[in-house]
Amino acid sequence: MPTGTAIRHVREQLFRAAERILLREGPNALTSRAVTDEAGCAKGVVHRHFVDFDSFLAELVRDRITRLGDRSAALRAAAGTGTVADNLTGALTALFDPVAVAIVGLVTSRDGLRARLRHTTPTGVPLLTEAAAMLSGYLAAERELGRLAADADTDTLAATLVGAAHLLFADREGAPPDTAVVHRTADAVVSGALPRATPDE
Template sequence: MSPRGVAITGVRERLYEAAERVLAREGPGALTSRAVTTEAGCAKGLLHNHFADLDDFVAQLVLHRFRLLAEQAATLSTRAGEGSVTENLNAALLTLLDAPGPTLAALALVRPGASARIREAWQRGAPGLNAIETSVTTYLEAEQRLARVPATADCATLALAVVGTAHHLVMTAWPGGPAPHERLRHVITALIAGKHREGAGGDT
């Protein structure tokens, strides 16, 4: 436990990491303010010193994770011309399905107050699926200029299809259920390979 009056550095990140461990171990129903602070090894009131309430904490946790995913997706365009288009997309988008992604989605769904705050933040421009979709479009357009994606391909539509699939799988997965990673991999492969067949060539 942290002594009273002693500052903890990186407290939000510490609480986020603790919450993700609780979710991975016990599921959404176990997430309470006390469970998070106990897991983090800090004073019980610390969470409420930094967040308005548990809904605010959950919303900020989800937004934090999406911001990290959006930052990672933004690096996709630096891989243009390297490896294969399919594997580059797989590497970027499969992280959406990694734990605790589906569990966080389930948690947000059962907490309407958190869901409302997340939507409001996205409407104000916080990074979310739209940012990831934009990064995927930018990457595909870069590969298109290198002739590794057919000139006839609609990169924005392809990006919407793969990101939308990832979102669907995140929202319909459940802790302990079948891993959705292979389903997303197959969709990405089918979409990109299909466009290459239409374009008669290119490196998938």
């Protein structure tokens, strides 16, 4: 309905404003006043749509997590095509875009925000936990196709990939790593889980 559409529009406007501040100035610059100024909204509009600022930030993070759904479906659809390392390289590069890296920094810097997010992400670091689940699902699909060893621990592989990639992308001030570096990391993580050749091969 019109009212619902208007509310969604305001939420999106505020979320995108918050992302711009994160990219430009980092988590410490993110305040209710800064967000409304950046969005060109009236002061106090955040508190008309959210219980408090931590609730707003929690919804910002959940909005980003929700966007993983389409990426997860596309990654699973890629199972059986290309190489596993190639597919993981593309997924990790898309996953750790500058906004996502900034949001992870936001989550780790605010205790109140992490507490709010525990309702939907009980363990781990919100966004990174869901990203690991996405990668694990893809790796499980590759395992079913025989492109990973039958005993491959996809959860551990996925967590290792997320941790290693986060280290590569975490420098907010520097340039993102080259694709070759990301590929080398992905290949190093999954190489031990590739099917082992039999003696007659």
